[in-house]
Amino acid sequence: MLEKYEATAFMHEGETKPLYVRGTGPAVIVIHEVPGITPxxxxxxxxxxxxxxxxxxxxxxGKAGKPITPAYAFSSIVSLCIRREFHVLASNRSSPVTTWLRALARHAHGEAGGKGVGAVGMCFSGNFALSMMMEPALMAPVLSQPSMPLPLGAKRRAALHVSPEELACVKDRCARGDKVLGLRFKGDPMCPPERFESLRRELGDAFEGIELEDSVANPDSPAPKPHSVLTVDLIDSDGEQTKEAAKRVISFFRERLLAA
Known part of the structure; x- marks a missing residue:
């Protein structure tokens, strides 16, 4: 499935990660969920x-293109929890990998041009797009089922996995007209409702939250409960609410990155 993509890499401050690139137009950074870049x-x-x-x-x-299995998902979760570039329990600070992602946004904007860059994070990477707003080129942040910090306790259920400085930057940008889009299933225990309540309280009308009933999720999903709005829990048929949510993400990118 990656045959249409250029397999390359991006390095920042000595940290190099594989990168898959495809298409023309303004840049959009797609940050995968657990366990990796699945089909x-x-x-x-x-x-x-x-x-x-x-x-x-x-x-x-994980490994690019590898299908999800329970064992593969478990091994990726273990890796996520022990690697220093991810702070899975941090309420008031972001994961260190977001510094690398902000550098990638600058690189992508310089290469692709246009008004700015979009980014969509999913699951563990869901809130990364908020931290990436410290980079001025990042103009279209999307948070799909943001799951960090792990929702252990009331404080973490409502936390946004950003530092006070990052949150102040996001709020300032939203006050000046920027927007943030979020998606979740209403019954998702990994992305509890308190998290979207925090986003609405902090960002006001600048936050657009799409919250779907669990009953509209893909019944053939390998996930034990509806969680991944844009991937395994999506029903790929026009008119299905999950497919319409994916279309809304793309229209958000158009509004923010293509509109005059």
Missing amino acids: EVIRFADWVADAGFRVYMPLLL
């Missing part, structure tokens, strides 16, 4: 590229 993540990235954007898809965990 369903590639399907969503294809839709973004086909809509007229240049997709940059970094590999942070």
